[in-house]
Amino acid sequence: xxxxxxxxxxxxxxRGDDERRSFDVAxxxxxxxxxxxxxxxxxxxxxxxxxxxxVYGGTVHRxxxxxxxxxxxxxxxxxxxxxxxxxxxxxxxxxxPSQPGTLWLGGEPGVLxxxxxxxxxxxxxxxxxxxxxxxxxxxxxGGLICHSITLDPTNADRLWIGISAAGVFRTxxxxxxxxxxxxxxxxCFLPDDPFxxxxxxVHKLLAHPGRPDRLWQQNHCxxxxxxxxxxxxxxxxxxxxxxxxxxxxALDPNDPDAAWVIPEEGAENRVTCNGRIGIYSTRxxxxxxxxxxxxxxxxxxxxxxxxxxxxxxxxAGTQSGFVYALCDGEIVEAARHxxxxxSVEAAPLQ
Amino acid sequence: xxxxxxPGLLAAEAGGQKRFELxxxxxxxxxxxxxxxxxxxxxxxxxxxxxxxxxxxERAQDLxxxxxxxxxxxxxxxxxxx
Numbered sequence: 001x002x003x004x005x006x007x008x009x010x011x012x013x014x015r016g017d018d019e020r021r022s023f024d025v026a027x028x029x030x031x032x033x034x035x036x037x038x039x040x041x042x043x044x045x046x047x048x049x050x051x052x053x054x055v056y057g058g059t060v061h062r063x064x065x066x067x068x069x070x071x072x073x074x075x076x077x078x079x080x081x082x083x084x085x086x087x088x089x090x091x092x093x094x095x096x097p098s099q100p101g102t103l104w105l106g107g108e109p110g111v112l113x114x115x116x117x118x119x120x121x122x123x124x125x126x127x128x129x130x131x132x133x134x135x136x137x138x139x140x141x142g143g144l145i146c147h148s149i150t151l152d153p154t155n156a157d158r159l160w161i162g163i164s165a166a167g168v169f170r171t172x173x174x175x176x177x178x179x180x181x182x183x184x185x186x187x188c189f190l191p192d193d194p195f196x197x198x199x200x201x202v203h204k205l206l207a208h209p210g211r212p213d214r215l216w217q218q219n220h221c222x223x224x225x226x227x228x229x230x231x232x233x234x235x236x237x238x239x240x241x242x243x244x245x246x247x248x249x250a251l252d253p254n255d256p257d258a259a260w261v262i263p264e265e266g267a268e269n270r271v272t273c274n275g276r277i278g279i280y281s282t283r284x285x286x287x288x289x290x291x292x293x294x295x296x297x298x299x300x301x302x303x304x305x306x307x308x309x310x311x312x313x314x315x316a317g318t319q320s321g322f323v324y325a326l327c328d329g330e331i332v333e334a335a336r337h338x339x340x341x342x343s344v345e346a347a348p349l350q
Numbered sequence: 351x352x353x354x355x356x357p358g359l360l361a362a363e364a365g366g367q368k369r370f371e372l373x374x375x376x377x378x379x380x381x382x383x384x385x386x387x388x389x390x391x392x393x394x395x396x397x398x399x400x401x402x403x404x405x406x407x408e409r410a411q412d413l414x415x416x417x418x419x420x421x422x423x424x425x426x427x428x429x430x431x432x
Contacts, residue, residue: 032359053359055400055427056389072363077393085392 002350003315003334004047004067005323006035006305006343011049013067014335015349020313020327023334029067037305040347041094041103041118047350048103048119050089058088058107062119066350076113076122082129084109091305093149096156106146110137110163114175127171127178128161133198137166140201140220141267147304148205152212152229160215160230162205167198168217170230181230188221189267204249204304211256218249218261218304225259225286236286237263242273248307250314257285260314260326262302271299279316279326294324294331305343317341352380352421360386360425377405378413380423390425400428 003014003023010028017023030051038049047063049070061070078084087108095102095114105113105122111129113122128146137144148162157174160181167185169178180198187193187200201220208214215226215233222244223237237244243263252258260281264270272278276296280289300318308315313327315334323335323344351371361368364385374380381390381403390401395413397403403410404424405417417423 032362053389055398056359056386057392057398059388074388075393076388080394085394 001310001312002040002066002347003308003317003323004038004040004343004345004347005317005335005338005341006038006049007321007339007341008034009339011035011038011067012335012338014323016325016334018312020325021332023323023325023332025335025338027067028339029063030061030070033061035342036088036090037092037343037345039092039094039345040350042347043094043097043100044118045348045350046118048092050092050105050107052088058086060089060092060105060119060122073119073122078111078124078129082124084111084129086111087143088145090145090147091149093151096151097153098156104149104159106149106161106163108146109139109144110134110146110166112146112149112161112175125175127176128163128169131169131178133166133180136196136198137163138199140164148202148217150205150207150215152207153209154212158212158229160205160207162202162217164203165199165201165220167200168202168205168215168230181226182233183231184233184235185217185219185224186221186235203247206249206251208251208256209253214256216249216251216259218246220245220267223261223286234286236282239282239287240289241280242278245270247304248302248316249304250307250309250316252309253311255283258283259286260307260309261289262307262316264301270301272301275299277302277316277318277324279314279331281314292326292329292331294326295322303342305345306341308344308346310346313346315344315346317344351419352417352423354380354384354423354425356384356386356425357427359427360389363389374417376413377403377410377415377417377423380417381413402426402428 012027033051091106112125152158167182224233246263250260277294321338
């Protein structure tokens, strides 16, 4: 297997053995680019990366050889009538299995693109771009970014997105229209109306692949679970995690009641809690949480794309350049002294 | 022919080619002909704010500026980062 590791300074492939005990680092590739997210498309094995440069803007690169060489998407941008310009790219999601060649891309300022030709060209989603609530969206610390895109594997027309700070939106018609799905999630930074229709600062949103009505989110203001596709949310962080604030979230494909989070002290001090990298897991749908310590002492952070999983392990990469694997109850250091890690995705080795 | 010289990252994106000889009557025409035009110009055709373009040693602010056949165009990224 390999971990696709996006960093502030290039892309790395961290290759692990079947037992997740031994790892080797290959790279860097895409040097000069900041990799906000990198994925492997399970349908054809191609790699895709959200590549950004403070001078040359945001785009997408694609690799057909496991990351050795990459080709750039040209001409990615927003239509003139929007009066917006693309600032950066943040998240890539392979499309539904019935739609080979389809990918989704989230970016700043709060925009979603779809490609139907394996990333060669991208079309902006008008339903998000022209959403009637857009004037009530406001940027978080990372900008007004569409960072979460999660699909219903049983229904190609149904997916959810997360935008900071606009909240969660659901489509049932393949992206033509989007409904806010924030009932019960708090915008604790809004003193006048902490439960608005939109404006929540979702940090990471995931639908469980085996039970897609079950959604999990790590939010600026708590950890939440929905069992009805985002119609309503239940808050879970009052059950043993040290802080409601955090970014990282991982699920278990075989257990919809399981999740992992890595809380941070808070919005004003964005480091892991209590001077250690603490990974909190639940096996009872968030009723209780158990701590495992990856590193202590440590004042690190794991960003929204910095956590991933496969059927054997959970993985986390830190802004201090370490990558950890949590497998069979043990934590193994998979990489150290990388540039600040922005994203981790587990994939089969090509 | 005008010559355009790219910095390292853009040259890598252009397949390793750092120096381009182009027939172009304006600076916009020269930049638009490059395989990295989308990295220099945004979706409105504006030069990205941290991309600096020099023609024969002078900072060019106007893409409509005519290019003489012997012009040397240098792309310089603003100094930033850490």
